[in-house]
Every structure is written in structure tokens, then in C-alpha cells.
Amino acid sequence: MAMKGFSKRKPPIASLIAIVIVSAGCLALIFSFFQSSGSNIPRSSNRKWSGKGNSCNYTNGIWVRLANPPPLRYDNSCKEIFKGWNCISAKKPNVREITAWRWKPFECDIPPLNPSLFLNRFKNKKIGFVGDSLNRNMFVSLVCMLKGAASGEVKKMRPAGADRGFIFKDYNLTIAYHRTNLLVRYGRWSASGNGGDLESLGYKQGYRVDVDVPDRSWAEAPMFHDILIFNSGHWWWAPSKFDPREMPMLFFQGGVPVLPVPSPKDGFDLALKNMVAHVDRTAQHKIKIFRTQSPRHFEGGDWFEGGSCTRTMPLSTQQVEEMFDIERNGTNVENRVVNGHILRALAGSGFRVLHVTHVSEFRADGHPAAAGGKIHDDCMHWCLPGVTDTWNDLLSHILDSI
Template identity: 65%
Template sequence: MFVSLFCTLKRVSNDVKKWRPAGADRGFTFLHYNLTIAYHRTNLLARYGRWSANGNGGKLEALGYKEGYRVDVDVPESTWEKAPSFHDILIFNTGHWWWAPSKFDPVKSPMLFFEKGLPVIPPIPPDLGLDKVLNHMIWFVEKTMRPDAIKLFRTQSPRHFEGGDWDQGGSCKGLQPLLPEQVEDLFSLKNNGTNVETRLVNQHIYNALKGSNVHILDITRMSEFRADAHPSTAGGKKHDDCMHWCLPGVTDTWNDLFVTHLNSLKI
């Protein structure tokens, strides 16, 4: 979405300064318009890192945990913690990494959640950890952004792996958008298939945003149909890329929705 937005804006003006505002992974200022856009990479929104058992013992050690990933549910990751106080408009999201056993093996390297510096006991599964992170991060954004700032949470970008996940030979070789019944086969919660995290995460997002002043930018439903819009075998990877999107393509339409949403807010 960020690359698409940059390419669109660059068609209007080439007078661009490249820099990294507020700790961003990348950023650009269009000098003629005094407009800055930036991309802040974050996997879980919350701060996380490797955790190993302490030789002196502790609550997690007493339960048999030897290693894993510590996730501080109430501490934003440093890559974006300054973004809310810098930007006038913030679009944030999270999702794929929360259902990624290749990243966080539930047995060998589980997510271990901490709150106020202490482990959450009894340990909770990733879905409940996600709820805690969303609640804390939404509170953080509302507290640190200016009152007139615009806050949006983008819903999940769907993956389209068929026949297995990315590391199990999954592919997306279709050349046409999916039919409604095919979409349900891939994403239905009842089927609990490879791509189920899309709608699962969205449920958590919608619940967490209730009562907040964060707007929802829903890009999921329209994108679920576009199994044909991924790089697939042309992605330059050892496996089919059925997660990222080709450009030009679907993410351009996400930005159309974004602009339409801004216009509806009458900023």
C-alpha cells in the first residue's frame, strides 16, 4: 500500500526528499506540497524479542519454559512508537505474524506475554495476546496523537495459498478472480484452512476498535477475490508468493478506498 501511494504521488511531483522521519523504515517528503509519507515496519505492534530461561528461576521457568519470544503487550515497538506524535494521519495494521508457526513455534519458541514488565500468568495463547496488544496499542495511539489527527486501522490483506502453506508447497496459479463460493472455500472460519487467519484477525480487530475513535479501512473482502493478483511463481522466491501483491494492482485500489474514506471525513 505504501509503495503504491508513493508511486501515485510521484506522478504529481518529482521534487522529493528521501529520509526516515520518526524512526520510519523509509519516508519521503514532497517538498512542493510539504507532504510527508512514511512506512514504519512492525510485526506485532508490540515490542518483542528472544527470551531464555533464567538460571535463578522464575514463574515461567517454574512452568517448564526454557525459551521463546517475549512480547510486551503494553510497549509499542520502537520502529513506530514516535509515529503517532509525528503524523497527522496514521494507518496501522498487524496480523500475519500472529498465526505464523514458522516464526513462533508453539512448542519450541512460543510467544510469552508480559504486561507491566511481568509475565502474564497463567500464560495465554496468541489470540488472547493479540487482544491485549490491540487494546494497549489503540489506547497508546489515541493518547499520543493530536485530537484532530485521523487514525485508521487497515484490515487484513488476504493470502491465497492452496494445497498447503508457503513452506508446504502451497500455490496460487489462477489467472482469474475467484468466484464467491471459491472465496468461502479459502477463507471460511468453518473450514479452518491455510488462509483462515485473515478473518480470524479481523474479528479481533473489530472487537478491539469498538468504542474507540479509530476508523476501519476495510480492504479484506474485495481482496479475497483476487487470487490472481499475487506474484506467484514470478516472485523471485523458492516458493510461490501468494501473500504479496503485484504492482500496479490491488493495493492501488486500497489507496482509492483510503482517499474516498478521507473525503468522507471532510478533512
């Protein structure tokens, strides 16, 4: 018996057809989603990163060659470019191709840094780069981009012990570079005639590295700058600079030797721990960023072994893993090893991380190499303009998200 109020009439044919069409459409959407999720080929997207929050995982992406590369953001006429990095003047064969590629995250789109907007946004601010020559590479890239868009005078200066710096007068914006190889103070050490703990262990000479004392070049930087970008690592993994047999690194803390004598990697951990705490303490209300390791691309041996970097195209994902996989323990493995130490030291700190390592691992084509008649290929630093311009795009992305 039928329930009262319900009809036994069959639904119209048109309704059945509509249901089938809608169901088919839903299945197509679901299939499309799973198909795109399983692919690492970047698809065009109109979604721009909004500048709010940290929704964009910018490290997961691919370099895409632009069909019509835009004009250079600056050229070899920028006087701040170190001669060895000026690949245009040195006539590097693939120099124009280096800037024809753009980093494209899979999940979003990060536009190139807009120099005019950057200058106006950071009026009355002070930005300091603290680290080795790779941070200078990034510092010069930013200065060259901004100088092309700035109105008024751009004056050289050396604030707070900086190696070099500039003030963009119309914006009262200061950008400086503080050179430091290890972040901490170090200098030559020789055995004392009166003996001591290190002398009793047979040490006669080496480098004294005070893991709890910031290098003088940047000691005042946390109090002076509003935004700080740090890096360190290359010099810690440099046996050609610190010979473990003839001139070992000898670590001091609180003015006395650390015993037993740590290895350089353990000394690096001590230095990072102390310096991160020091900056957190002295720059509590500042923006603090630590940049991850810049990858090297030596093939056929290290720089002092005749290694070279002759690639003219970015690497594939498989080639990246072949060159940088830690288990392979190749010539360039230091960048991923160093990153492990950096990220452990930053855990729980007030630092943000600027991840450039994986983004840059693909760009074996972006180094000066033998351009300019170098004796050894430079497969560590980057051509300018070049890959470090993208680092500054990512820096701008992070600053916009704060």
C-alpha cells in the same frame, strides 16, 4: 338523492385511459425495483460518490473487467517497488490482466485516486503507515502513484523512527512507513539462572512480547503524523516464525509475565487493546485508521507446504466462500479470524476502519506467486501495480469523507 353540488356525469373516456397508463407505469417501476434488488449483477450507474458522509458501502460489490483498460498508473520503473513484488520486471504471465479489473461497489462508484488532487489536498500533512510488510505494499503503491504526478523534488527521509519515507517538497507532504511485525515490542527470552515464574513452569526460551509497550519503530509516529494507517495480524498467526514448542510467545505486561501464559490469539487481544488505547491517548486529534487483514490465497497447502497461487482471473463469489469460510478452517482462514479480533478491539475507539479484506478475497490472481524464480510461491503480498492501488482508492475515499 344526489348531494348538492356534485354531478352524476361519467368521467370522459380520455381520463380513464390516462389513469390506466399512469397505473401501468407505476406497476412497472415497482416490478423493476424488486427485480434489480434481487440481483447481484452490477448495473451501470451515473451516480458518483459525492465525497460527503459515508453513504457508500464500498465493501459490497464486484470486480468488473474494463473493456479498454486505462494506462498503468505507474510501472516497473518506480524504484520503490520491492523486487519480489515487481511482477512486470519478473514477467508474470498475467501481469497486465491484473490491472484490467476495477472494483465496482453496487451502491455507488468510487473513482481511482487522483494523484494531483491528493498532493494538493494534503499539503503540509504527514501520513504514516504502521505495520508489517503488507502495509509496506500499500505504502509503496501510494508513493509510486504520487511520484508520477508530483512537481519538484521528492526526497528520501526517515522521520520519527520510520523504516523509510519521502517528502514531496513542493507540497510539504511527508509519507512514511514504520515497520513493525507485532505492533508491540518483542525480543528473544531465555530462562534466568535465578529462576522465576516462567522458569518454574518449565520455560527455557521463547520470545518476550511486551503487550503494553509500542515497538520502537513507531513509538513517536502518533505525535509526528497527522494521518496514521495501521495493520497487524499476519505475524501473530505464524507458527513457522514463532514455534509454540521451541520458541513460544511469552507475554509481559507492566514488566512482569502474564500468567497463565496466554495463547497467541489472546496475546493479540491484549496487544491490540493496549495499542489502540495508546494511540487514542497520544494522537487524540489525529486521523487514525486501522486496515483489515489482507487475504492470502494459498492452494494445496501453506507456503512451507508447497502451496501455490496460479489463478489468472478473480475468484467467483462461491470460490471466495469455499476458500475463506471460517467453518471450513482452510489454509487461508486467518484473515476473517484476525478481523474479528481487530473489530472487537476498535469498538468504542477513535479509529476508523479501512475494509480491504472482502474486496481483496476475490483477487487470487494478483499475487507475485512464483514470478522471478521464487523458491516458494508468494501468495500473501501483492504485485505492484495491482490490488493495493485499489486499497489506496478506498483510503482516499475515507479521507474525503472526513
